Structure formats: structure tokens, C-alpha cells
Amino acid sequence: SAVISQKPSRDICQRGTSLTIQCQVDSQVTMMFWYRQQPGQSLTLIATANQGSEATYESGFVIDKFPISRPNLTFSTLTVSNMSPEDSSIYLCSVVVGKDTEAFFGQGTRLTVV
Amino acid sequence: GDSVTQMEGPVTLSEEAFLTINCTYTATGYPSLFWYVQYPGEGLQLLLKATKADDKGSNKGFEATYRKETTSFHLEKGSVQVSDSAVYFCALRRGAQKLVFGQGTRLTINP
Numbered sequence: 001s002a003v004i005s006q007k008p009s010r011d012i013c014q015r016g017t018s019l020t021i022q023c024q025v026d027s028q029v030t031m032m033f034w035y036r037q038q039p040g041q042s043l044t045l046i047a048t049a050n051q052g053s054e055a056t057y058e059s060g061f062v063i064d065k066f067p068i069s070r071p072n073l074t075f076s077t078l079t080v081s082n083m084s085p086e087d088s089s090i091y092l093c094s095v096v097v098g099k100d101t102e103a104f105f106g107q108g109t110r111l112t113v114v
Numbered sequence: 115g116d117s118v119t120q121m122e123g124p125v126t127l128s129e130e131a132f133l134t135i136n137c138t139y140t141a142t143g144y145p146s147l148f149w150y151v152q153y154p155g156e157g158l159q160l161l162l163k164a165t166k167a168d169d170k171g172s173n174k175g176f177e178a179t180y181r182k183e184t185t186s187f188h189l190e191k192g193s194v195q196v197s198d199s200a201v202y203f204c205a206l207r208r209g210a211q212k213l214v215f216g217q218g219t220r221l222t223i224n225p
Contacts, residue, residue: 006157031210033212033213041217041218042203042215042216042217042218043158043203043213043215045212045213048212092157092158094213096210102146102148102160102163103148103160103207103213104160105150105157105158105159106157107156107157108156108157
């Protein structure tokens with residue numbers, strides 16, 4: 001299993017600013033993922049954070065808007081840049097420990113952009 | 115590509131009622147299947163999983179059986195409680211690939 005600490009748990013931000021979300025895992029993991037959950041919606045994968053290389057982004061998400069860092073096997077950050085009200089969502093960090101095991105999730109960061 | 119379809123919500127039941135939330139999937143190969151639960155204001159927690167055909171996952175009175183012939187993984191509970199009120203997500207994963215989620219089903223249990 002894995003225990004994930006995600007910070008901040010919530011924030012209210014002004015449009016045009018940026019917010020960096022941190023994800024700390026209690027063990028070394030190969031795969032870390034960042035998801036967005038818009039109000040009342042399911043989870044959408046933003047990108048896979050790879051240690052030692054650039055993140056892999058899903059269709060519709062770009063590095064300029066959502067830069068990701070992965071400096072080691074236990075930590076990652078997601079930045080939401082130049083925010084607009086449409087970025088108001090819950091952002092979740094997730095890790096997978098083994099090939100056929102479940103994914104573990106952080107508590108999420110509830111972002112409101114005003 | 116891979117996809118998961120859940121029954122439309124919201125679902126409202128009385129306490130002690132029987133619960134079924136339907137989930138069907140489309141995927142190549144043999145995915146692992148999961149049910150996650152999201153309580154109000156919290157992140158996702160794994161509820162149960164099944165990794166091969168005919169496996170039954172179970173936890174907290176919830177059950178789901180991996181049915182390859184019908185490509186389904188329906189969630190059931192014999193007697194729901196108010197504390198089961200949450201959003202339930204069905205998901206699949208093939209090997210080291212990403213999780214693919216259904217749209218979620220909001221469940222409300224009234225006392």
C-alpha cells in the first residue's frame with residue numbers, strides 16, 4: 001500500500017495567478033498520476049509524472065498550463081498556471097505500487113478560482 | 115479505446131434496501147476492475163477489486179463479480195446504511211496502463 005500526503009487541501013485563488021500542488025508518498029513508486037475532477041464529474045487524467053524525464057500529458061492538457069515536476073521517486077508537484085474560473089476543480093495525485101494492484105489516491109486539492 | 119459505463123445517477127434508497135450499481139466495460143485483453151468510493155469532501159478510496167474473470171471482490175458488505183462474458187462488474191450490497199452515502203466509481207486498468215473511470219454514481223441513503 002501507499003500513503004499519500006497532498007498539499008494544500010484547498011485554496012481560493014485569483015484569476016491569472018498560479019498554484020503549485022504537492023504530492024508526497026511514503027514509499028518509492030515508479031508511476032505517479034495527476035487527475036482533475038471537475039464539479040460533479042468523473043476523474044480525468046492530466047498526465048503521468050515520470051521520474052527523471054518529462055511528464056506524459058493526455059490529450060487536451062499541455063505542459064505550459066500544467067507543468068509537473070518529479071524530482072525523485074516519492075515526490076511530485078503539479079502547477080496550475082494562469083488560472084481562470086474554469087480551472088476550479090479537485091486535483092488528485094495518485095500512485096500505483098505494482099502492475100496489477102490498485103491505485104492509491106491523495107485526499108485531493110479543492111481549488112476555487114475567483 | 116478502453117471505456118467504462120456506469121448506471122446513471124443519482125440513486126436514492128432507504129436504509130436496509132438492496133443496492134445494485136451497474137458497470138460495464140470495453141477493453142482489449144484482460145483488465146483489472148475496481149470500485150472506488152468518494153465520501154463527501156474526501157479523495158478516492160478503493161472499495162474492492164477483481165483481477166481476472168469470475169473473481170469476486172468484496173469489502174464492507176459490498177460485492178462485485180468480474181463477468182467477462184457480459185463485460186460487467188456490477189456493485190451490490192444487501193442492506194445499505196446511511197453511512198454508505200457517497201459517489202461510487204467503477205474503473206479498469208490494463209497492466210501498467212492508466213486507470214479509466216466511469217462517470218460515477220451518486221448514492222444517497224435516507225434513514
